[in-house]
Amino acid sequence: MDDKLHGDDTLSEVISENASQQQEETLEEMLSRHRKETNDLQNKETALKKAAAKGSKAEQKAKKKQVDEEVHRLSTKLKERQAEELASLGYNKSTDKQKGNLDNLVKAIAGVSVTTQPEQSKPSKSVKRREKRAQQEAAREQRIQEEQSQIVSDRMVEDEKLEKKLDPLGFIINEIKPDGHCLYRAVEDQLALHCGGASPYTFQELRQMVAAYMRKNVSEFLPFFLSENMVDGETQDSLAERFENYCREVESTAAWGGQLELGALTHCLKKPIMIFSGSFPDVEMGKEYKSGKGTGSSDSSIMLSYHRHAFGLGEHYNSVVPDSAQ
Incomplete structure (x- = not known):
């Protein structure tokens, strides 16, 4: 299992495969790439966990711990890089422009232009629903960037509780x-x-x-x-x-x-x-x-x-x- 995790370059490539795309990238393009990178890492984690679910229970537990640690490391590294890239385009929670930048992030995810436009009439209900879904996605993006280490910790605790509940059954x-x-x-x-x-x-x-x-x-x-x-x-x-x-x-x-x-x-x-x-x-x-x-x-x-x-x-x-x- 050690050789499989640390010798397999495929999982590490999830973090670096799109590095060449960072030049001259718009916010919309960057967010789209970030979501793809995150989804690729999730798919790889699922595959590794399936591969680890073989052998005795002791072997499975050891392999699962290795997978969690490796994915934690790669996920943290990925989120740190994504946060730095967003900061390079002005999205930085430590600045006074956070609200404006978050609004732009919401609009970008919803597929709405972030350029300044003349004030228009009251938005329709369909636009409101789309913006609401975009706000939810923006909140998820922000949680991923700001709370990844805590999320991973909560996930491990949750998995351990589930394992203790299911194992006796x-x-x-x-x-x-x-x-x-x-x-x-x-x-x-x-x-x-x-x-x-x-x-x-x-x-x-x-x-x-x-x-x-x-x-x-x-x-x-x-x-x-x-x-x-x-x-x-x-x-x-x-x-x-x-x-x-x-x-x-x-x-x-x-x-x-x-x-x-x-x-x-x-x-x-x-x-x-x-x-x-x-x-x-x-x-x-x-x-x-x-x-x-x-x-x-x-x-x-x-x-x-x-x-x-x-x-x-x-x-x-x-x-x-x-x-x-x-």
Whole structure:
């Protein structure tokens, strides 16, 4: 494992592969490259963790520690360089221009020009939604740059808690690609495990099923949707439009899934879903579909792990499988 980690130049190239692009780079181009570099490192980490999940439990634990340490080192180095590059273009939290620079960062991520333009009329609702999503992405960029060491520390603590919880049950985590589809890919992995082969549904088909169920059962999901997306003075028509836009995002984008989507999944599949976490209490949904209750065709629970600090980019889900399945 030591030879694989330290002798493999591929992982180190994640940090340096785009160094030649730094000259004459705009802020938008730099942010795009930063996101690609971060995603490349995350994909490499996932691959290394899968490779480390072999051998005895003692060997797996040792390999996992090596992977965490190596990725921590590379991730810290990457974030430091990215922060320096952003500072070279004027984005520096220590200056009095932080707010203006952060506004520019938000606009750049949203695809809006950062050049000065004449004041225009009140922005439309679609522009407001786009700017809100851009603000969320900008906040993630800022957290990555300013809190990476703490995030990595929290991740290690979270992983240790999960391991202590799953090990006595004979379960381990099967790493899922962090591409925004992780919830649906994890469920797809679970369905394949239950079937002993290929899953009856792809992650994209699961997205479509969830969106269709939410549209059909609006009253069941609307209160929870409003609790997270409240807008003052909104009409019923505009609310219905926003909920439909949300369903379209679930159906056809890489929008992350959460509690609403988990609730829909358990009803679509008629299976209970168990979510293990190292940061929050475990949650079980769809208990009515357990053996002897409801009309479910199977009482095999879908088992997922929820990670608050997996990559520093937001929520992440993995598939929880029996140790013997690896």
